Amino acid sequence: MSEQDPAARRDVPRELERALAAEASLGSRMRHVAVGLAGASGAALVAVLWATEPHPLPARTQAVFAALIAIGLAWAAFATWVLSRHRPLxxxxxxxxxxxxxxxxxxxxxxxxxxxxxxxxxxxxxxxxxxxxxxxxxxxxxxxxxxxxxxxxxxxxxxxxxxxx
Known part of the structure; x- marks a missing residue:
């Protein structure tokens, strides 16, 4: 952008406004809600499956279940963090x-x-x-x-x- 070009300088606020509107749109927020729900639901499903197994599971299986729960909770935490921000990110x-x-x-x-x-x-x-x-x-x-x-x-x-x- 040229320092001398007044038209280009006027476009900066409009361009930033459009970009931030897309970042904070209802669609964007709903996608983060979906990510959070999917992560939390996946973690809960694996936790329930793990808790209801009748026999002790092998250590490797327990490690995988723990990792899957951690991944689901990480996505849920990420979505919560994004949705709790009240300023442009x-x-x-x-x-x-x-x-x-x-x-x-x-x-x-x-x-x-x-x-x-x-x-x-x-x-x-x-x-x-x-x-x-x-x-x-x-x-x-x-x-x-x-x-x-x-x-x-x-x-x-x-x-x-x-x-x-």
Whole structure:
């Protein structure tokens, strides 16, 4: 944006207003409600399944159940954090959500590959590892896009602050 271009300077507040309206829209909030409910419901379902097993489960199964509950609770906590903010987040929620998605994808892909290596054929292990790698790459791309969007919004905010007396 040129310092000399008054039309470009007038567009900054409008562009930031549009971006923040999309960030705080009812649709955005409802998506976070859905994420929170899905995470909490998934954690509750696994916890009930675990609690109602008639026999003691093997340690590995207990570890997986605990990890699945932790993942569900992490998504529920994330959604609660976003919904409790009463100020613009400037896409900070997108970055945090993408980080969480990348972490969960790496852990799940690694655990799945290790399990396949222990119990499957070489082809099954390779297929699992490739699937995990594709999902990790997709999550990394989402994180990259979220960071870029956050930088863009912060740049707009800073430009508006510089122009406002």
């Amino acid at each position: 400037f896409a900070q929620d997108r970055v945090l959500g993408a980080r969480l998605a990348l972490l969960v994808t790496v852990v799940t892909g690694t655990a799945g590959t290790a399990l396949a290596a222990a119990r499957s054929t070489a082809a099954g292990t390779l297929a699992t590892a490739l699937t995990g790698a594709v999902l990790v790459a997709a999550a990394a791309l989402v994180l990259s896009r979220a960071r870029r969007r956050r930088r863009e919004l912060l740049r707009l905010r800073d430009a508006l602050r510089r122009e406002t007396p």
